[in-house]
Amino acid sequence: MIGMYAHHAGSGHLHRVRAIQKHLQDDSVVFSSAPGADIILPDDTEPIRASARDETANDTVHWAPIGVPGHTERLAIIAEWIATHHPSVFYVDCSVDIAIFVRLMGIPVVTIAMPGFRHDRPHQVSYLQADAIIAAWPDWVPVPASLIGYENKIHTVGGISRFEDEAGEAMGESLPHAGDTGENVIILRGAGGDDFDKYQWPPATVLGGDARVENPMPYLRSASAVIAAAGQNSVADLAVARAPAVIFPQERPFGEQDATAQHLDRAGLAVVLRDFPDPGQWPQLFEEARKRAANWHLWQVEGAAARAAQVIESVAARYRR
Numbered sequence: 616m617i618g619m620y621a622h623h624a625g626s627g628h629l630h631r632v633r634a635i636q637k638h639l640q641d642d643s644v645v646f647s648s649a650p651g652a653d654i655i656l657p658d659d660t661e662p663i664r665a666s667a668r669d670e671t672a673n674d675t676v677h678w679a680p681i682g683v684p685g686h687t688e689r690l691a692i693i694a695e696w697i698a699t700h701h702p703s704v705f706y707v708d709c710s711v712d713i714a715i716f717v718r719l720m721g722i723p724v725v726t727i728a729m730p731g732f733r734h735d736r737p738h739q740v741s742y743l744q745a746d747a748i749i750a751a752w753p754d755w756v757p758v759p760a761s762l763i764g765y766e767n768k769i770h771t772v773g774g775i776s777r778f779e780d781e782a783g784e785a786m787g788e789s790l791p792h793a794g795d796t797g798e799n800v801i802i803l804r805g806a807g808g809d810d811f812d813k814y815q816w817p818p819a820t821v822l823g824g825d826a827r828v829e830n831p832m833p834y835l836r837s838a839s840a841v842i843a844a845a846g847q848n849s850v851a852d853l854a855v856a857r858a859p860a861v862i863f864p865q866e867r868p869f870g871e872q873d874a875t876a877q878h879l880d881r882a883g884l885a886v887v888l889r890d891f892p893d894p895g896q897w898p899q900l901f902e903e904a905r906k907r908a909a910n911w912h913l914w915q916v917e918g919a920a921a922r923a924a925q926v927i928e929s930v931a932a933r934y935r936r
Contacts, residue, residue, distance in 0.1 A: 801841045
């Protein structure tokens with residue numbers, strides 16, 4: 616049995632866990648506070664009093680508040696499941712605190728490496744304790760400074776997209792886009808939030824928010840250009856679709872999206888903008904994005920979820936001997 620945890624922020628963590636889960640040979644159970652998990656955990660942010668106290672336990676963890684019943688209950692649910700099922704490994708995507716908690720229960724942990732500057736004590740402790748660290752980016756991306764010293768346990772698997780299987784036919788070919796005959800611009804908005812509302816965009820179809828669709832892949836594959844943030848799942852989906860992309864990295868903890876956007880820009884996979892362009896610049900930006908879309912194969916999405924599953928199962932196998 617394999618345990619899996621998906622952070623509730625946005626929808627990307629649960630999507631990525633489900634994509635990996637499909638390739639696991641052993642039975643597995645997904646925990647999350649997000650809807651759609653196998654075991655729904657209580658929310659851990661509602662204090663019993665006016666405010667929670669000492670949330671970081673003197674900066675040794677990210678979230679362990681005193682006075683929040685949901686926090687205690689969610690850990691108790693995980694602990695009871697572990698005591699009953701004795702999982703061979705637990706994959707955490709992503710929570711320093713869950714990773715440390717599970718490891719304290721004597722269960723080997725595989726965690727996900729997130730982009731950005733993560734030199735803080737809790738992240739470093741979780742990296743030290745993990746048996747393996749999955750990095751959902753290509754193998755040509757330099758090891759982030761905060762992961763130097765852990766190279767022997769880092770596994771770069773490529774970008775992980777839940778749509779890899781159904782869009783597999785796009786992997787080896789350059790698909791025509793609607794932009795060849797006219798503009799068909801998509802604005803892709805993730806569930807994690809963005810600042811897109813404050814801008815005046817060119818005419819476009821918006822996906823996300825009130826206009827969320829379960830499967831955006833047909834829209835992405837036929838788009839002349841896609842405007843999106845630099846979330847890991849959005850980027851992986853764009854790579855699967857080979858979509859011409861204009862990327863606006865959003866402010867996130869630890870500079871997560873900025874780090875991803877830098878790699879996309881340097882490798883020539885997408886157009887990356889830090890400032891909003893003048894209206895007259897859009898045609899030129901879209902044309903450049905179409906040229907760069909030919910390089911999306913460099914994000915190594917094909918087989919990425921299966922490679923991640925192999926890492927998890929290899930850790931489980933190590934402790935069965």
